[in-house]
Amino acid sequence: MKLEDEIKQKQFANNYHRLALNIMFTSSWLETIHGRGLRKYGITTQQYNVLRILRGQSPNAATVGLIQERMLDKNSNASRLIDKLLLKKLVSRKICPEDRRQMDVKITKKGLDLLTELDQFQTEWTNSLKTISEAEAKLVSDLLDKLRG
Amino acid sequence: MKLEDEIKQKQFANNYHRLALNIMFTSSWLETIHGRGLRKYGITTQQYNVLRILRGQSPNAATVGLIQERMLDKNSNASRLIDKLLLKKLVSRKICPEDRRQMDVKITKKGLDLLTELDQFQTEWTNSLKTISEAEAKLVSDLLDKLRG
DNA sequence: TACTTTTGTATGTATATACATATAATTATA
């Protein structure tokens, strides 16, 4: 559905304005779908993002800073997301002996198992985006890279 | 900068996955820039969104439901955003006499003046997106519409 | 070595999101 109809706005100042609104609208739409899917598994999209980063580092530990710099939302608060994941025993956290300011954060067996379970869901939800061709998906992605300069 | 470098991730499952992450990343980037600009004027991006919708209806009133359906983030909570705008006297709110369940929400003179002041800033920030051509902006926007089905 | 600066992480506070539920007014139905 066209953005005009989604937000019932007839016109925009120009195509840059329309694009900015469309990106934010589509992002909210994506996060809503993704979040509802993850909810059944007891985690949020941000917590999922952290777990994915930790799996990427596994079996090594990651620091809070490394997680933060790899998150989609750079303003998110990795410290507190890790607190939540700790409560669910999906990650472990201990002071790094080499640099005692840092934290060694690792995904646990339980966390890895959850991600394995979620891989199928992940495949399904990206498949639901096949309303455009893979070439179009690449084109849009490349233009978004260019947009950010 | 390429998404790969922004979030330090070497590869993605496929171009759909890369696109989904890129949209969410770019949206967060846009909101951060926009939000920092608006901050000087004492409002948030969501409050700005509500004020724009109200200006579009002005001099008529809008109901809370109408605002909600036109917001970029459909899950946002228009009631509470209106509370915040009321405190700043940027909007007025009174019970609709025809249907006493509804609220008549209107932008005030103060609200309109703030938006006028912000129009210049708005032009500048959309101009900052001219790293891609207007034709490319339209193309991406149309493909995002198609992506959502 | 003593002092300053920088770095890594945590925390306080205000705002917003996501979902469930509550409440009052209106509309539909028996």
Add this chain to the structure above:
DNA sequence: TATAATTATATGTATATACATACAAAAGTA
């Protein structure tokens, strides 16, 4: 008309964002 169903909005609660600030450890410098 009494009752049930629906609609519009508000509120409770958990989570996350945005920014400032705090604090301890490490690194740099006199």
